[in-house]
Amino acid sequence: MQKVRIPLSAPDVDENDIAAVTAVLRTSQLSLGPQLAAFESEFAANIGTQHAVAVNSGTSGLQLCLRAIGIQPGDEVLVPSYTFIAAANVIRLEHALPVFVDVDAGSLNMDPERARAAITPKTRAMMIVHTFGRPAALDQLMAVAEERGLRVIEDACEAIGADFRGRRVGSFGDAGVFAFYPNKQITTGEGGMIVTNDLAIARRVRSLRNQGRTDSGDWLDHAEPGFNYRLSEMNCALGRSQLCRIEEILEQRAQVAAWYDEYLRDEPHVIVPELRIPEGRASWFVYVVRLSDAFRREERDRVVERMMERGIACGRYFPPIHQQPAYSGWTLRQALPVTESVGGRCVALPFFNRLTKSQVQEVSETLLAVIRDVKDE
Ligand SMILES: Cc1ncc(COP(=O)(O)O)c(C=O)c1O
Incomplete structure:
Protein backbone atom coordinates (compact mmCIF):
# COMPACT_ATOMS: atom_id res chain seq x y z
CA MET A 1 0.00 0.00 0.00
CA CYS A 244 -11.33 34.89 13.82
CA ARG A 245 -10.51 33.41 10.40
CA ILE A 246 -13.84 31.73 9.72
CA GLU A 247 -14.83 33.85 6.72
CA GLU A 248 -11.41 33.41 5.08
CA ILE A 249 -11.59 29.65 5.76
CA LEU A 250 -15.08 29.35 4.26
CA GLU A 251 -13.92 31.23 1.16
CA GLN A 252 -10.86 28.98 0.76
CA ARG A 253 -13.06 25.90 1.04
CA ALA A 254 -15.59 27.28 -1.46
CA GLN A 255 -12.67 27.86 -3.84
CA VAL A 256 -11.52 24.24 -3.49
CA ALA A 257 -15.08 23.08 -4.19
CA ALA A 258 -15.19 25.31 -7.29
CA TRP A 259 -11.94 23.75 -8.58
CA TYR A 260 -13.35 20.22 -8.17
CA ASP A 261 -16.50 21.35 -9.94
CA GLU A 262 -14.45 22.66 -12.86
CA TYR A 263 -12.66 19.30 -13.30
CA LEU A 264 -15.56 16.95 -12.64
CA ARG A 265 -18.90 18.53 -13.56
CA ASP A 266 -18.95 17.32 -17.17
CA GLU A 267 -18.06 13.71 -16.40
CA PRO A 268 -20.96 11.35 -17.12
CA HIS A 269 -20.17 8.92 -14.27
CA VAL A 270 -19.70 11.60 -11.59
CA ILE A 271 -22.53 13.62 -10.04
CA VAL A 272 -21.07 16.70 -8.36
CA PRO A 273 -22.66 18.65 -5.48
CA GLU A 274 -24.34 21.95 -6.32
CA LEU A 275 -21.93 24.87 -5.94
CA ARG A 276 -24.56 27.49 -5.29
CA ILE A 277 -27.78 26.77 -3.47
CA PRO A 278 -30.92 28.87 -3.79
CA GLU A 279 -31.78 28.92 -0.07
CA GLY A 280 -28.56 30.48 1.20
CA ARG A 281 -24.91 29.60 1.73
CA ALA A 282 -23.36 26.19 2.24
CA SER A 283 -20.34 25.84 4.48
CA TRP A 284 -18.16 23.27 2.74
CA PHE A 285 -17.29 20.49 5.21
CA VAL A 286 -16.40 17.78 2.73
CA TYR A 287 -16.59 17.42 -1.05
CA VAL A 288 -18.67 14.35 -1.82
CA VAL A 289 -19.38 13.14 -5.34
CA ARG A 290 -21.89 10.45 -6.28
CA LEU A 291 -21.00 7.83 -8.85
CA SER A 292 -23.71 7.25 -11.47
CA ASP A 293 -26.39 4.54 -11.18
CA ALA A 294 -24.12 2.30 -13.26
CA PHE A 295 -21.99 1.71 -10.13
CA ARG A 296 -22.72 -0.90 -7.49
CA ARG A 297 -21.55 -0.54 -3.87
CA GLU A 298 -18.67 -3.02 -4.38
CA GLU A 299 -17.45 -0.99 -7.35
CA ARG A 300 -17.58 2.23 -5.31
CA ASP A 301 -15.55 0.48 -2.61
CA ARG A 302 -13.01 -0.58 -5.25
CA VAL A 303 -12.77 3.02 -6.47
CA VAL A 304 -11.92 4.13 -2.91
CA GLU A 305 -9.33 1.32 -2.60
CA ARG A 306 -7.68 2.12 -5.94
CA MET A 307 -7.44 5.81 -5.01
CA MET A 308 -5.75 4.79 -1.78
CA GLU A 309 -3.29 2.61 -3.73
CA ARG A 310 -2.34 5.77 -5.64
CA GLY A 311 -1.73 7.68 -2.39
CA ILE A 312 -5.04 9.60 -2.36
CA ALA A 313 -7.27 9.12 0.66
CA CYS A 314 -11.02 9.01 -0.03
CA GLY A 315 -13.97 8.26 2.24
CA ARG A 316 -17.27 6.35 1.96
CA TYR A 317 -19.36 9.23 3.37
CA PHE A 318 -21.83 8.03 4.64
CA PRO A 319 -22.55 4.36 5.08
CA PRO A 320 -26.22 4.54 6.21
CA ILE A 321 -26.59 4.22 9.98
CA HIS A 322 -29.34 1.59 9.78
CA GLN A 323 -26.97 -0.69 7.85
CA GLN A 324 -24.24 -0.53 10.51
CA PRO A 325 -23.76 -3.59 12.77
CA ALA A 326 -24.59 -1.35 15.76
CA TYR A 327 -28.12 -1.01 14.33
CA SER A 328 -28.73 -4.53 13.07
CA GLY A 329 -32.35 -5.44 13.76
CA TRP A 330 -33.36 -1.79 14.27
CA THR A 331 -36.83 -1.66 12.78
CA LEU A 332 -37.89 1.90 13.60
CA ARG A 333 -37.56 3.29 10.15
CA GLN A 334 -39.32 4.02 6.95
CA ALA A 335 -38.31 2.58 3.62
CA LEU A 336 -35.01 4.36 2.89
CA PRO A 337 -34.52 3.99 -0.89
CA VAL A 338 -32.63 7.26 -1.43
CA THR A 339 -30.38 6.70 1.59
CA GLU A 340 -29.52 3.18 0.46
CA SER A 341 -28.89 4.13 -3.14
CA VAL A 342 -26.80 7.20 -2.38
CA GLY A 343 -24.99 5.56 0.56
CA GLY A 344 -23.56 2.95 -1.82
CA ARG A 345 -22.37 5.40 -4.47
CA CYS A 346 -20.76 8.31 -2.60
CA VAL A 347 -17.07 9.10 -2.50
CA ALA A 348 -15.63 11.89 -0.34
CA LEU A 349 -12.57 13.38 -2.02
CA PRO A 350 -9.63 15.02 -0.20
CA PHE A 351 -10.86 18.36 1.08
CA PHE A 352 -9.17 20.93 3.33
CA ASN A 353 -8.31 24.63 3.39
CA ARG A 354 -4.82 24.38 1.95
CA LEU A 355 -5.51 21.94 -0.87
CA THR A 356 -3.97 23.44 -4.01
CA LYS A 357 -5.46 23.63 -7.47
CA SER A 358 -2.85 21.21 -8.83
CA GLN A 359 -3.69 18.69 -6.09
CA VAL A 360 -7.39 19.04 -6.95
CA GLN A 361 -6.49 18.43 -10.60
CA GLU A 362 -4.45 15.34 -9.69
CA VAL A 363 -7.25 13.92 -7.50
CA SER A 364 -9.84 14.56 -10.22
CA GLU A 365 -7.77 13.03 -13.02
CA THR A 366 -6.90 10.02 -10.88
CA LEU A 367 -10.55 9.55 -9.95
CA LEU A 368 -11.60 9.50 -13.61
CA ALA A 369 -8.84 7.02 -14.50
CA VAL A 370 -9.76 4.77 -11.56
CA ILE A 371 -13.45 4.87 -12.47
CA ARG A 372 -12.59 3.69 -15.99
CA ASP A 373 -10.34 0.91 -14.63
CA VAL A 374 -12.98 -0.34 -12.21
CA LYS A 375 -15.62 -0.45 -14.95
CA ASP A 376 -13.23 -2.35 -17.25
CA GLU A 377 -12.21 -4.97 -14.62
C1 LIG B 1 -23.39 15.23 11.66
C2 LIG B 1 -22.47 15.03 12.82
N1 LIG B 1 -23.00 14.92 14.05
C3 LIG B 1 -22.24 14.75 15.13
C4 LIG B 1 -20.87 14.67 15.05
C5 LIG B 1 -20.07 14.41 16.29
O1 LIG B 1 -19.09 15.32 16.59
P1 LIG B 1 -17.83 14.89 17.47
O2 LIG B 1 -16.96 14.03 16.63
O3 LIG B 1 -17.20 16.19 17.85
O4 LIG B 1 -18.36 14.18 18.67
C6 LIG B 1 -20.26 14.79 13.80
C7 LIG B 1 -18.80 14.71 13.67
O5 LIG B 1 -18.23 14.41 12.68
C8 LIG B 1 -21.08 14.96 12.65
O6 LIG B 1 -20.54 15.03 11.43
Missing part, protein backbone atom coordinates in the same frame (compact mmCIF):
# COMPACT_ATOMS: atom_id res chain seq x y z
CA GLN A 2 1.38 3.38 -1.01
CA LYS A 3 1.84 6.06 1.63
CA VAL A 4 -0.92 8.70 1.70
CA ARG A 5 0.28 11.69 -0.35
CA ILE A 6 -2.99 13.60 -0.32
CA PRO A 7 -4.97 13.09 2.90
CA LEU A 8 -8.76 13.24 3.17
CA SER A 9 -8.57 16.18 5.57
CA ALA A 10 -5.92 18.25 7.33
CA PRO A 11 -6.23 20.81 10.12
CA ASP A 12 -5.11 24.35 9.34
CA VAL A 13 -3.25 25.58 12.44
CA ASP A 14 -1.22 28.78 12.01
CA GLU A 15 1.32 30.64 14.16
CA ASN A 16 -1.40 32.82 15.74
CA ASP A 17 -3.25 29.70 16.83
CA ILE A 18 -0.08 28.27 18.37
CA ALA A 19 0.67 31.54 20.16
CA ALA A 20 -2.89 31.67 21.54
CA VAL A 21 -2.64 28.17 23.01
CA THR A 22 0.87 28.74 24.35
CA ALA A 23 -0.23 31.93 26.09
CA VAL A 24 -2.85 29.97 28.03
CA LEU A 25 -0.25 27.43 29.11
CA ARG A 26 1.71 30.28 30.73
CA THR A 27 -1.25 31.08 33.01
CA SER A 28 -2.50 29.10 35.98
CA GLN A 29 -6.06 28.76 34.67
CA LEU A 30 -6.37 25.79 32.36
CA SER A 31 -10.10 25.15 32.71
CA LEU A 32 -13.30 27.19 33.28
CA GLY A 33 -11.54 30.51 32.75
CA PRO A 34 -11.62 33.59 30.54
CA GLN A 35 -11.01 31.73 27.26
CA LEU A 36 -14.18 29.68 27.77
CA ALA A 37 -16.28 32.77 28.49
CA ALA A 38 -14.85 34.63 25.50
CA PHE A 39 -15.15 31.67 23.09
CA GLU A 40 -18.79 31.23 24.08
CA SER A 41 -19.73 34.88 23.67
CA GLU A 42 -17.85 35.26 20.36
CA PHE A 43 -19.46 32.09 19.04
CA ALA A 44 -22.97 33.18 20.08
CA ALA A 45 -22.38 36.50 18.31
CA ASN A 46 -21.27 34.71 15.14
CA ILE A 47 -24.33 32.44 15.04
CA GLY A 48 -26.72 35.12 16.25
CA THR A 49 -28.04 33.32 19.34
CA GLN A 50 -28.32 34.61 22.89
CA HIS A 51 -26.36 31.74 24.45
CA ALA A 52 -23.50 29.42 23.57
CA VAL A 53 -22.17 26.66 25.83
CA ALA A 54 -18.89 24.94 24.96
CA VAL A 55 -18.53 21.18 25.46
CA ASN A 56 -15.85 18.59 24.79
CA SER A 57 -17.40 17.22 21.56
CA GLY A 58 -20.30 17.53 19.18
CA THR A 59 -21.59 14.19 20.44
CA SER A 60 -21.76 15.33 24.05
CA GLY A 61 -23.43 18.56 22.93
CA LEU A 62 -26.19 16.62 21.15
CA GLN A 63 -26.68 14.36 24.15
CA LEU A 64 -27.02 17.29 26.56
CA CYS A 65 -29.53 18.98 24.25
CA LEU A 66 -31.74 15.87 24.25
CA ARG A 67 -31.68 15.93 28.07
CA ALA A 68 -32.37 19.63 28.20
CA ILE A 69 -35.44 19.48 25.94
CA GLY A 70 -36.86 16.73 28.14
CA ILE A 71 -36.54 13.63 25.93
CA GLN A 72 -37.66 10.62 27.98
CA PRO A 73 -37.02 6.88 27.62
CA GLY A 74 -39.22 5.48 24.85
CA ASP A 75 -39.73 8.82 23.09
CA GLU A 76 -39.26 8.71 19.33
CA VAL A 77 -36.89 11.18 17.65
CA LEU A 78 -36.76 11.63 13.86
CA VAL A 79 -33.24 11.54 12.39
CA PRO A 80 -31.74 10.79 8.97
CA SER A 81 -29.90 7.52 8.47
CA TYR A 82 -27.68 9.14 5.86
CA THR A 83 -25.43 10.96 8.33
CA PHE A 84 -22.74 10.46 10.94
CA ILE A 85 -23.70 7.80 13.47
CA ALA A 86 -23.37 10.08 16.53
CA ALA A 87 -26.67 11.78 15.63
CA ALA A 88 -28.58 8.53 16.23
CA ASN A 89 -26.35 7.11 18.98
CA VAL A 90 -27.04 9.98 21.38
CA ILE A 91 -30.78 9.29 21.08
CA ARG A 92 -30.24 5.66 22.08
CA LEU A 93 -27.83 6.66 24.84
CA GLU A 94 -30.71 8.69 26.32
CA HIS A 95 -32.89 5.52 26.11
CA ALA A 96 -35.04 7.12 23.45
CA LEU A 97 -35.70 5.72 19.96
CA PRO A 98 -34.18 7.05 16.73
CA VAL A 99 -36.65 6.76 13.85
CA PHE A 100 -34.83 6.90 10.52
CA VAL A 101 -36.24 9.19 7.84
CA ASP A 102 -35.16 9.17 4.20
CA VAL A 103 -33.31 12.09 2.62
CA ASP A 104 -34.00 14.25 -0.39
CA ALA A 105 -31.97 13.02 -3.38
CA GLY A 106 -30.75 16.52 -4.25
CA SER A 107 -29.76 18.05 -0.92
CA LEU A 108 -29.09 14.74 0.90
CA ASN A 109 -30.86 16.25 3.92
CA MET A 110 -33.99 15.00 5.71
CA ASP A 111 -37.01 15.06 3.40
CA PRO A 112 -39.77 17.15 5.06
CA GLU A 113 -42.65 15.09 3.67
CA ARG A 114 -41.01 11.83 4.69
CA ALA A 115 -40.46 13.33 8.16
CA ARG A 116 -44.14 14.22 8.45
CA ALA A 117 -45.09 10.66 7.42
CA ALA A 118 -42.84 9.16 10.13
CA ILE A 119 -44.55 10.97 13.02
CA THR A 120 -46.43 8.76 15.51
CA PRO A 121 -48.09 9.59 18.86
CA LYS A 122 -44.70 8.80 20.49
CA THR A 123 -42.68 11.29 18.38
CA ARG A 124 -41.29 14.09 20.53
CA ALA A 125 -38.48 15.69 18.53
CA MET A 126 -36.67 16.06 15.26
CA MET A 127 -32.88 16.04 14.85
CA ILE A 128 -32.26 18.17 11.76
CA VAL A 129 -28.80 17.49 10.36
CA HIS A 130 -27.15 19.92 7.91
CA THR A 131 -25.23 17.23 6.09
CA PHE A 132 -21.86 18.13 4.56
CA GLY A 133 -22.54 21.78 5.52
CA ARG A 134 -25.55 22.23 3.25
CA PRO A 135 -28.54 23.75 5.07
CA ALA A 136 -31.53 21.42 5.43
CA ALA A 137 -34.99 22.61 4.29
CA LEU A 138 -35.45 24.51 7.54
CA ASP A 139 -38.62 26.36 6.53
CA GLN A 140 -40.52 23.16 5.74
CA LEU A 141 -39.01 21.07 8.54
CA MET A 142 -39.67 23.76 11.16
CA ALA A 143 -43.25 24.06 9.87
CA VAL A 144 -43.79 20.30 10.31
CA ALA A 145 -42.30 20.48 13.82
CA GLU A 146 -44.49 23.41 14.78
CA GLU A 147 -47.63 21.87 13.36
CA ARG A 148 -47.05 18.60 15.27
CA GLY A 149 -45.63 20.09 18.49
CA LEU A 150 -42.14 18.59 18.12
CA ARG A 151 -38.96 19.97 19.71
CA VAL A 152 -36.06 20.56 17.31
CA ILE A 153 -32.33 20.05 17.72
CA GLU A 154 -30.19 21.15 14.79
CA ASP A 155 -27.12 19.01 14.31
CA ALA A 156 -24.95 21.70 12.71
CA CYS A 157 -21.72 19.81 13.50
CA GLU A 158 -20.76 19.95 9.80
CA ALA A 159 -22.18 23.37 9.04
CA ILE A 160 -20.53 26.26 10.87
CA GLY A 161 -21.20 29.46 8.95
CA ALA A 162 -23.90 28.02 6.68
CA ASP A 163 -26.88 30.35 6.17
CA PHE A 164 -30.51 29.62 5.46
CA ARG A 165 -32.36 32.65 4.06
CA GLY A 166 -29.88 35.01 5.67
CA ARG A 167 -29.78 33.37 9.11
CA ARG A 168 -27.09 31.05 10.45
CA VAL A 169 -28.04 27.40 10.71
CA GLY A 170 -28.05 26.27 14.32
CA SER A 171 -30.19 29.24 15.34
CA PHE A 172 -33.57 27.89 14.14
CA GLY A 173 -34.31 24.98 16.49
CA ASP A 174 -34.65 24.84 20.28
CA ALA A 175 -30.89 24.30 20.25
CA GLY A 176 -28.10 23.78 17.72
CA VAL A 177 -24.80 21.94 18.04
CA PHE A 178 -21.43 22.49 16.32
CA ALA A 179 -18.29 20.31 16.38
CA PHE A 180 -14.57 21.03 16.17
CA TYR A 181 -12.80 17.72 15.45
CA PRO A 182 -9.69 18.34 13.26
CA ASN A 183 -11.51 17.51 10.01
CA LYS A 184 -14.01 20.33 10.63
CA GLN A 185 -13.96 23.85 9.13
CA ILE A 186 -12.48 25.12 12.40
CA THR A 187 -10.93 22.92 15.05
CA THR A 188 -10.21 22.90 18.76
CA GLY A 189 -8.60 19.44 18.57
CA GLU A 190 -11.74 18.00 20.13
CA GLY A 191 -14.72 20.11 21.08
CA GLY A 192 -18.24 21.25 20.45
CA MET A 193 -20.63 24.14 21.06
CA ILE A 194 -24.32 24.27 21.94
CA VAL A 195 -26.22 27.40 20.86
CA THR A 196 -29.71 28.40 21.93
CA ASN A 197 -32.01 31.34 22.57
CA ASP A 198 -33.67 29.49 25.43
CA LEU A 199 -32.22 30.48 28.80
CA ALA A 200 -33.55 27.36 30.55
CA ILE A 201 -31.77 25.11 27.99
CA ALA A 202 -28.55 27.12 28.30
CA ARG A 203 -28.56 26.86 32.10
CA ARG A 204 -29.35 23.15 32.10
CA VAL A 205 -26.61 22.17 29.60
CA ARG A 206 -24.12 24.43 31.37
CA SER A 207 -24.82 22.56 34.59
CA LEU A 208 -24.91 19.09 32.99
CA ARG A 209 -21.52 19.56 31.30
CA ASN A 210 -20.06 20.31 34.73
CA GLN A 211 -21.23 17.40 36.92
CA GLY A 212 -24.71 18.87 37.36
CA ARG A 213 -23.34 21.67 39.52
CA THR A 214 -25.63 24.48 40.63
CA ASP A 215 -24.69 28.02 39.66
CA SER A 216 -24.13 28.90 43.34
CA GLY A 217 -20.41 28.92 42.56
CA ASP A 218 -19.77 26.22 45.19
CA TRP A 219 -17.72 23.42 43.57
CA LEU A 220 -19.43 20.83 45.75
CA ASP A 221 -23.08 21.79 45.14
CA HIS A 222 -24.71 19.39 42.69
CA ALA A 223 -28.34 19.77 41.59
CA GLU A 224 -28.51 16.53 39.55
CA PRO A 225 -26.20 13.83 38.19
CA GLY A 226 -24.17 15.29 35.35
CA PHE A 227 -21.08 14.70 33.24
CA ASN A 228 -17.61 16.09 32.78
CA TYR A 229 -18.06 17.44 29.25
CA ARG A 230 -16.00 20.60 29.85
CA LEU A 231 -13.74 22.14 27.20
CA SER A 232 -10.29 23.23 28.45
CA GLU A 233 -8.90 26.75 28.19
CA MET A 234 -6.33 25.59 25.61
CA ASN A 235 -9.08 24.22 23.36
CA CYS A 236 -11.11 27.41 23.77
CA ALA A 237 -8.11 29.62 22.92
CA LEU A 238 -7.52 27.59 19.75
CA GLY A 239 -11.22 27.85 18.87
CA ARG A 240 -11.23 31.63 19.31
CA SER A 241 -8.15 32.03 17.17
CA GLN A 242 -9.65 29.84 14.43
CA LEU A 243 -13.04 31.56 14.64
